[in-house]
Amino acid sequence: MNDAPLLQVNGVGKRFGGFIALADIELSVTLGERVGLVGPNGSGKSTLVNCICGTLRNETGSVRFAGHRLEGLSAHERTRLGLARSFQLPRPFATMSLAENLRVPILYAVNVRNGHAMTDIEGRCDELLHMVGLHEKAHRLPRDLTQIEMRKLELARAMAAEPRLLISDEAMAGLSHGEVDDILALLLKLNEQGVTIIMIEHIMRAVLAFSQRLVVLVAGRKIADGDPQEVVRQRDVVEAYLGS
C-alpha cells in the first residue's frame, strides 16, 4: 500500500514582474482526500492551481503528482496523467454542444491514457450529463445555459477526463443557497467514487461541510493547514480572512 501523497507541492514560488504571487508553498494531498483551499481575493489560489495544472510555470519549487515530476510537462500532459481542473470563469467550447464538449477530454485524455479502449463515447457523455442533470440539453450550445448549468458543465467536462485529482476553482461563486448545495452534493458524490478533490471556495459553510482538511493562503503564503474546525479558530486566519 503506497503511502506517498497523490499530490506533492514543494517550495513553489511564482512572480509576475515585481509582484510575488506565490512564495514557498508546501502542500500535500493524499489519495481520496477532500481538501478545502481558501483565502482572500488575490492571495494566489488560482495562481497555485495554474502552476499545478501547467497553465503557468512556477519559477521555484516542484510539483509531483502520482509519483511523476510535473516540471516540463505541458498542461495537456498533466491532464492525461489524471489531473483535472474546472475554471473559475467557465470556459466551454462555444461552438460545440454539451455532449460534444464532454467528448473532448474523453477523446484526448482518457482514450490516450487507456489506448483507445473507450468506444461508446456517446454513452459515456450521456452518463456524465445525467450525473450533473444536464442530459436534456445535451445537444444545445453552451450559450443556452444558465450560470449554474455552466458551472455544472465545467465540472462535468473536468470529470470526463477521468481524473484522479480534481481541482474545483470557485464553482459555487455567486450561486444561490440551493445551487450551492447542488454543487456540494455533486462534489461529495465524486469523492465517494474515488476522486481526490481540492475545493477552492469563499463560501465557508460549503467549505466546512466538505473539507477533511483546510488550507489557508494569504498574500501568496500558506498560513494554515489542518483540521477545518481548528483552522477557522486560528487567530491569524481570523484576522487575515474570516473577520470577527
Add this chain to the structure above:
Amino acid sequence: MRNTTFVALLVVAASVVFAAMMWIHNGYVFFAGYVVLQYIVLATAWNILGGYTGYVNFGIAAFFACGAYSTVVLEKLWSPPLIVMILAGGLVSGIIGLGTGYLTLRLRGTFFGIATLALAVVAQTLITNWDFVGGSRGAYIIRPEHAPLLPLDYIQYLCLWMLILSVVALATARAIEHSRLGVGFATIRDDELAAEASGVPTLRLKLIATVLSGGFMGMAGAPLPFYVTYLDPSSGFNLSYAVNTIAMPLIGGTSSWVGPLIGAILLGTLQQVATVTISSALSLLIVGLMLVGFVVAAPNGIIGWFAPATRTRMRRLRGGR
C-alpha cells in the same frame, strides 16, 4: 456518409467537370478553369488552419510562391515529371510551415498572423536575390505542347492535375472534420486554454494544421510556372493571391469544407468575368470590399445563411482515433 463514399462522389463530380470542359473544347475554359481550381485548393488549404483552428495565415504568398519556385529549380536542374514537382512543392512548403509554426505557434494567434506576413516578405526578398531562379528578372519556363502519356494539350493536363489536387484537398478537409483531429482543431479555435486543460496537445495539432495547410498551398503553386510560362517574384508573390485566398473561405464560410469551395467558385468566376469586362484592379477592389463586408456583416459566411447553428447533433467520428 462515409469518407470513401464522399471521395467517390468527388471523383465522379470531378470527372463530369473535366468531361464538360473537354466537350466545350474552348481554350479559355481551361485557362480560367485552372485559376478557379487553383483557388479551390488554396482556399481549402487556408481554411484548414484559419477556419478550423482560428490561426490566420497572411503569408499565403510564401507557401504558394515557394511551391512555384521549387518547380523552377527542379525544371532547371533535371526536369522531372509534373507529379514529382507537385510533391516537391508540397514538401518544401510543408517544411516552411513546420519551421514557421515551430517558431511562432507558442505565441498568441495575432503574433502568428504578423509572423506569417513577415514570412512572405522574407521569402520574396530571398527569391528576388537568388540569381539561379532569375531573381527580379524572372524565369522563363517552356510549356510543352502535349501532355505525357495522355492525349491532352498541356493546359488541359494542368487543369486535370489541379482537379486532382482539388479532390485531394477537399477530401482531406472533410476527413479532418469527421475525425478526432477535427474536434481538436475546433477546441483550439474555441478556447485554447480549455483545450489544453482537456488533454488536447494544442501545439502539436497547430503544427499539423500549419504543415497540411502550407503543403497544399505549395502543391497548388507547383504547376504555376507551366501555366504562366514566365515567373517573377512580383507576380508569384502578388498580393491578390493572399487576398483571394483569405476572402474565399471568409465569404463562403469557415466552418466546413463547403465554404472554401463555394467561395472559390463564386469569387473565382466573378473575378475571371470582371477581369475581362471591367479591369483587374477593379475586380480586386470588389474582392476587398466583399471581404470586409462579409467579415463585418455575415461572420458565418454563405454557409451561415443556410445552416444557422442553434442545435447541433453530435457528429459521428470515423475511426475514433
Add this chain to the structure above:
Amino acid sequence: MDLSFNLLGNAIMSGILLGGFYAAVSIGVSISFGMLDIVNIAQPAFILLGSYVAYIANTWWGADPILASVIAMPLFYLLGVAIYTVYEISFERRGDTSLRGLSFFFGLLFITEVTLVLVFGVDYRLVEARYIGPSFFLGQIEFPLRLLVPFLVALVMLGALQLFLSRSFLGRAVQAVAQDPQALRLMAANPTRIKRIAFGISIATASLAGAVLIIIQPVEPSVGRDYIGRIFAIVVLGGLGSMSGTLVAAILLGIAENFTATFYGPSWSPAVSFGILLLTLAVRPSGLFGRA
C-alpha cells in the same frame, strides 16, 4: 581607412535619422497594438493616404506637406473613430478579433491600396519643399535635411504623445484601458470611449507620418507593404506599450537597415525588418521594454 570610417559614420548617422522617421511611422501602431491590443495591419495604407493628401496639397496649392498633414489630422482622427466603432461592434463584442478582426484590417489595407492605384495610378509621386535637397555638414558627417526634418518631427510627435499619455487624464486612461478595463469602469470612464479616442489618435498620427514619408522618399501605392514589417518589427522589438521602446527599436532598425543597404545592397533591406521581427518573436516576444 579614412574613407571607410567616413562611410561607417555616415551609415550610422543616416541610420539614426532614418530610425527617427521609422519611429514617427510606428507611433500609431505602438498605440493601437501596443496599448489597445488592436492589430491594425492597415496602418501603412493610412500612412500612404496621408502621403497622398500631402501630395495633393503640395501640387495643387503649393502648401508645405507637413503643415497640410497637421491640418488634415482631425479628418484622420474621425476616420479612426469610425473604423474603431465598426471594429468594436463587429469583432470585439463578438470576441472574434483574431480571425475576422485581423482579416478586416487586411481587407482595409487592400481596399485602400487598390483605391489609391485606381485614383493615382502606379507612378511615383513626390513633394517639393525648401528643406528637401540641401544638407548640412558636421565635419565629415552629412545631415541631409530631407532626413533631419522628419527626424525632428518624429521627436516632437513622440514627445507630445508621451506627455499626453503621462500627464493628461485621458492619456492615463488610455494606458489603463489595456491593463484593467474593469477598474476604468469603476472610475466612471467608459473603456470603449477611451479606446475609440485612442484609436482615433493612432490614425491621426498616420497623417503626419504620411507627410514625412513622402518627404523622405517618392511614394506609390504598394510602398506601404514595405512598412508593415518595419512597423511591427519596431513595435514588437520595442515592447508593447512603451513609447521609448518604440524610439529605441526604430533607431536600431534604421541603423541595421542602413548597414545592410550600404554593405550588401538595398535589395536586402525588406528582409532586415522582417528578419528582426521573426527573431524577436522567437526569442523574446515581450521585446526590449515591454510589459511581461
